[in-house]
Amino acid sequence: MAVALRGATFCCGARYRCPLIGSLNPCILPFQHVSSRGIASKLFVGGLSFYTSEDTLTEAFSKFGQVIEAKIVMDRVSDRPKGFGFVTFASEDDAQNALERMNGKVLNGRVIFVDIAKAKQTSYGFPISRGHEEEGFLALSG
Secondary structure, three states: OOEEEOOEEEOOOOOOEOOOOOOEOOOOOHHHOEOOOOEOOEEEEEOOOOOOOHHHHHHHHHHHOOEEEEEEEEOOOOOOEEEEEEEEEOOHHHHHHHHHHHOOOEEOOEEOEEEEOOOOOOOOOOOOOOOEEEOOEEEOOO
């Protein structure tokens, strides 16, 4: 199975079940590439100053390659930065280079910590009400 995307074709030989369509051996598009630790070209950046903007983050990391996106995570209630964010690079090599060279460096007066972003964990099928535990599953009381 192959998918055409802007004139290019990408296909995967790995066998796994696609979470979106449920089929085995779906094609992997470039933005879906995942390493064993997480999304390979997306970095987690922690320890950010509350005064660091997305533009500042982009500028600091663009020295190592093409930055596709720099996102600072905001608190929904206070609308203030939470002190961490993500930087997405166009290539894995650029992301790895930035990780090695920026981890432990000072940005806006604070030491930052850089790591490969982990894939977001989702949980499906959580119980509506508590019940009795039987063989590792919750039996819903109703």
